[in-house]
Amino acid sequence: MLKIGITGGIGSGKTTVCKVFETLGIPVFYADTVAKQIMITDEILVKGVKDAFGKESYTNNGALNNKHIAAIVFNDANKLAKLNELVHPAVFRAFDNWVKDIPASVPFILKEAALLFESGSYRMCDKNILVIAPEEIRLQRVIQRDGVTAEQVKARMDKQMSDEEKIKLADYTIYNNETDSLIIQVIRLNQMFLNMH
Numbered sequence: 128m129l130k131i132g133i134t135g136g137i138g139s140g141k142t143t144v145c146k147v148f149e150t151l152g153i154p155v156f157y158a159d160t161v162a163k164q165i166m167i168t169d170e171i172l173v174k175g176v177k178d179a180f181g182k183e184s185y186t187n188n189g190a191l192n193n194k195h196i197a198a199i200v201f202n203d204a205n206k207l208a209k210l211n212e213l214v215h216p217a218v219f220r221a222f223d224n225w226v227k228d229i230p231a232s233v234p235f236i237l238k239e240a241a242l243l244f245e246s247g248s249y250r251m252c253d254k255n256i257l258v259i260a261p262e263e264i265r266l267q268r269v270i271q272r273d274g275v276t277a278e279q280v281k282a283r284m285d286k287q288m289s290d291e292e293k294i295k296l297a298d299y300t301i302y303n304n305e306t307d308s309l310i311i312q313v314i315r316l317n318q319m320f321l322n323m324h
């Protein structure tokens with residue numbers, strides 16, 4: 128079974144691309160979603176997050192206070208490094224456990240992660256896909272999706288590797304703009320991975 132990493136800058140459309148792969152029957156591990164789940168369920172991680180970012184990191188009923196943590200880490204490089212240091216090893220372990228349960232008949236799986244290249248986890252994948260969209264479109268899509276300001280989105284963009292750097296590390300690119308068809312690009316890659324396996 129091939130392990131395919133998929134990434135892209137904030138708002139590039141990596142989750143949208145993964146949803147298309149899912150309609151073709153491909154299992155997807157959503158690292159960002161799992162990260163937020165284990166930040167609630169893993170007791171050691173919960174303690175680490177509270178120690179680093181304060182008790183306000185969780186609401187009274189134990190939910191993650193994303194806004195509180197985001198306001199700290201996307202304005203302080205050291206705090207962001209601390210958060211990544213706490214969360215990423217736990218996400219790597221969760222991925223390894225998830226892969227173990229995938230039936231051998233599955234030809235390939237996708238690992239969707241915002242920080243695939245930054246965290247080094249792309250090295251554990253057989254091939255890696257980069258989703259690219261123009262910065263202005265990404266900005267507008269995230270403002271609309273999350274109801275946040277342009278400054279908040281730009282603060283996250285600034286913490287991510289540039290597309291120029293990511294292209295050097297990627298095996299394939301998907302262009303999620305207004306001219307190239309996303310579905311045709313996904314179908315082509317799907318066929319290629321089926322032929323590889």
Ligand SMILES: CC(C)(COP(=O)(O)OP(=O)(O)OC[C@H]1O[C@@H](n2cnc3c(N)ncnc32)[C@H](O)[C@@H]1O)[C@@H](O)C(=O)NCCC(=O)NCCS
Nearest residue numbers: 136137158159162193196197214218240241242283286287
């Ligand atoms: C800081 C948190 C609480 C903000 O939560 P929020 O719901 O606002 O954002 P969400 O997790 O849905 O991420 C949205 C996008 O923000 C960007 N982003 C998230 N975490 C990071 C990060 N550590 N560094 C740079 N960009 C990031 C990505 O483009 C991501 O797709 C959350 O992102 C988090 O816990 N991040 C740390 C875990 C992590 O590194 N996740 C990403 C890869 S596993």
Ligand SMILES: Nc1ncnc2c1ncn2[C@@H]1O[C@H](COP(=O)(O)OP(=O)(O)OP(=O)(O)O)[C@@H](O)[C@H]1O
Nearest residue numbers: 135136137138139140141142143241268269272303
């Ligand atoms: N081709 C497209 N046409 C119109 N809207 C799109 C397209 N691709 C993505 N979107 C929308 O743009 C927003 C961002 O897409 P998506 O959530 O897939 O990006 P992402 O890369 O996973 O973002 P993040 O890094 O924030 O997790 C979503 O609201 C999605 O519905």
